[in-house]
Amino acid sequence: MQQREITIRTPGKEALLDITAEVQRAVSESGVNDGVCHLLALHTTAGLTINENADPSVKADILMALKKLVPDDLAYSHAEGNSPAHIKSTLTGHSLTIPIANGRLVLGTWQGVMFCEFDGPRHRKVYVHVVSTG
Numbered sequence: 464m465q466q467r468e469i470t471i472r473t474p475g476k477e478a479l480l481d482i483t484a485e486v487q488r489a490v491s492e493s494g495v496n497d498g499v500c501h502l503l504a505l506h507t508t509a510g511l512t513i514n515e516n517a518d519p520s521v522k523a524d525i526l527m528a529l530k531k532l533v534p535d536d537l538a539y540s541h542a543e544g545n546s547p548a549h550i551k552s553t554l555t556g557h558s559l560t561i562p563i564a565n566g567r568l569v570l571g572t573w574q575g576v577m578f579c580e581f582d583g584p585r586h587r588k589v590y591v592h593v594v595s596t597g
């Protein structure tokens with residue numbers, strides 16, 4: 464069992480960032496060949512998802528559609544003013560579980576692990592917990 468953290472500097476208010484390589488590095492450093500990788504975004508205004516890593520317009524479309532689903536101008540109560548970011552975090556979820564086989568994350572050809580920033584730019588952390596089942 465291995466734990467570590469990935470730190471991310473997000474570039475703007477909203478972004479989907481492909482962190483697959485960083486997560487794979489953490490898995491490789493753990494030495495686990497067969498197991499499970501749990502990821503947790505340690506924030507309430509960010510999330511994690513798996514989606515297309517090839518065409519960047521997919522990331523832009525996801526952010527655009529989330530903006531439509533969660534309007535900026537509702538009568539939110541939360542005084543900090545970032546309720547849309549909290550709600551988007553809940554919609555995407557903030558954790559992932561990915562199998563590990565032969566030391567590699569099991570992902571489809573077009574799948575990448577995405578960190579979802581909804582209230583940046585900020586320094587963010589993803590907790591990585593690698594468990595051996597071999």
Ligand code: ZN
Pocket residue numbers: 541543544545546549
């Ligand atoms: Zn808040």
